[in-house]
Amino acid sequence: MIKTIELFAGVGGFRIGLERTNKILEKSVFNIVWSNQWEPSTKTQHASLIYERKWGNSNHSNINIEDVEVVDIPDHDLLVGGFPCQDYSVATTLKNSKGLLGKKGVLWWSIHRILSEKKNKPKYLILENVDRLLKSPSNQRGRDFAVMLKCLDELGYAVEWRVINASEYGYPQRRRRVFFIGYHKSTSIYKKIQKDSLDEWITKDGIMAKSFPISNNFITEKQFDLNADLKDVSDNFGIGEKISPFLNSGVLYKGNIFTAKVNSNFDGKKATIKSILIKEKSVPSEYYIDKDELDKWEYLKGAKKEIRVSSSGFEYNYAEGGMIFPDSIDEPSRTIITGEGGKSPSRFKHVISTPKGLRRLTPIELERLNMFPDDHTKHELVSDTKRAFLMGNALVVGIVEKISLTLAKEID
Template identity: 40%
Template sequence: MEKTVCELFAGVGGFRCGLNNIKESVVYSPENNAKEKWKTVWYNQWEPAEKSTQYAHDCYKYHFGVCLDKNGNDTTNVDIEKVDKSTIPDFSLLVGGFPCQDYSVASSLATSKGLEGKKGVLWWSIRKMIEVKQPPFVLLENVDRLLKSPASQRGRDFGIMLACFRDEGYTVEWRVINAAEYGYQQRRRRTFIFAYKNTTKYAQHISKTVGCSSEDNDSKSSAAKLLGAEGFFAKTFAIKPIQESKIKIISLSENLGDISDSFQFNFENCGVMKDGIIYTIKTTPQYFGKQITLGDVMETGNVDESYFIPEEQLYYTDPEINRSDESQGKLPIQQRKTWQYLKGAKKLLRKSANGHEYIYSEGPIAMIDEEDKPARTMLTSEGSFSRSTHIVRDRKTGRIRLLTAEEAERIQGFPTEHTKYCDVDGKVVEMPLRKRRFMMGNALVVNLISDMEKTLSSIIDAE
């Protein structure tokens, strides 16, 4: 089977970099694209919040060019909900990192199945792509809370997704993976989903490993082999031995509407769904290799002065103090605009909607990020005056500063300077710093996809 890819919600190309093990920033050329092991036949990136710019798409285009649909049109920067999925070239692997939203359904006569998702919820575009194109394999990424959303009906959203895959004839494996627990440079937990058509040779191989026997002990034993040793994630990311007696089993209703209305289930961080039967268990990573740290990806040479934080913005009192008490009154605004205050523990006087006064407390976090550990999770607010922003001690001067754009890229496993340039209507422009940070806060850890590629490649080769 040919290694062809369709990348949805492509961002700046994290899946593409990972699948093709791209280590250095490239500029689009037919020659560079021809070197890629996985041929991307089409991608889509459209940011609805951007009215005049599309930096993510234009960065992707700068590195990889565009892909035309079957009609010869470039729809790579068109709202995916408006794209005619039948015009997309065929592919063997669908990939994408999509937003975590409300996946509930509503009755409608607009679809043959009598149900459709809420408008603007992008899972339904993925389902439509799967329904129309029937790709043999699917690899998706989402936040870890996907398994427990919404808070009012735990597990409903993921149950709906699994039912959609079941209805289209897929088996699904999932695993929540923290990149740092497999040696990489960021503590970032994400849910990865691997689905495969039941007609593939891979599915036939897996069927010999996991079954849906009516005997609980038999089915748990088979699921344990799949989740612990034989499955896609098990072969890619080792885990400690699991106890099959702790595997939980539940069946999905045949009716998607019933799942939307009443399904609740505590999904664990690892599992498989086959023929509507779910097997899930909490697993623990097992890794004995090298640990990449924040210090390993930091600059060792000169850093532009703009990244350094002025002394008056760092501390307002003794640097050893990491807490403030405002239960009797607020500190002066100048003190509250320091990183020491922002990252320190606090006691704040607040008032509820009914006028009741209470004390709100929050604990301290480390002001200077530790270089001998993996970086904390990077968010889209990276670089702003926020508790989540990384502050580091410059390796050359010892002064305190923010992360550079290149360090943010390396924390996510991208090539250095991957987000520096964009192709905007044929003109090369630099992406603004705040956007570069935003792109990285919104991305996945590319290293994990490179690890998965090895397993994917062997699967595709055997088809």
């Protein structure tokens, strides 16, 4: 049994993926022994309420992770979480301290604190973030990811990563996120990685390659070392560079980095918006667009070339391309964003055409686009607009399921 903790849990996307792997394998491989979810910007903890209703609160923490003592977190074999994208620079050296730490409020450092202070470090990590992590910030391309890799390298982990667009592997949403997996030096998987075959780890030997196959030919590749100390990486990595050295796949092993741009290799059936739609008779009337609102929707979705005036009175030329309106139900959806909910016209909300007229997507349909169970986010204290927000913050559960299934088989 792999004892697991879920950080930045949201409404439990990682947990659902792990539990589905248990079901496929017909045994309890992954056991969630502790979870944490805290939303600092809201009084009502909507995501945590949903999480606790589904799994109870006996092993669940609903306080700021920065205020949790590491001693109060159970020992675990696997740490998972989709943490916020922030500025990960190293801010200071603490006097009489345990080393370099970043700015308070930057939640990567909470993960780092757990890994640093745990005597029995987790053997495996599965982490998720937006793909711009690989190239941020704009004035030091790739620094943030380099800081993370350096931290994990110093803590004794090898790391592999891949940017995955869910729709390229048969899932119903074009959602692009970077997933990275860490293997502690005490594990057999770490010992399988060899410096002279890092490219083969990406193409065929790694957990990512086995979960999400790629074409064998790299579009481009790079190899470099990350041997500077952590503060130097934070201060100097990427300065003067216009593009990040980190490509959409890669592996870190003992300070050596091999990274390559790869293409997905999938010939299975691809899901579409049509495949996740509920029966039209079940759609509440408020999801249909009023005819007197249609002009606003068409304007926001359409191409524009106009003069606008800033709040300070400055005139400027504004232009943007048009979007397909309504969305094609014969293709995967665009990425769900946190502003998906609510009746107000928007450029980015999904709108589909039905026999009864144009309408927005319902909460169940948004859940299905992320492969959550129907009505997973339904709660008497959670509005439909907030349910859409939560799905905009969630991940595609099927990706976690694939990675964890491959990892479980590899460990076994």
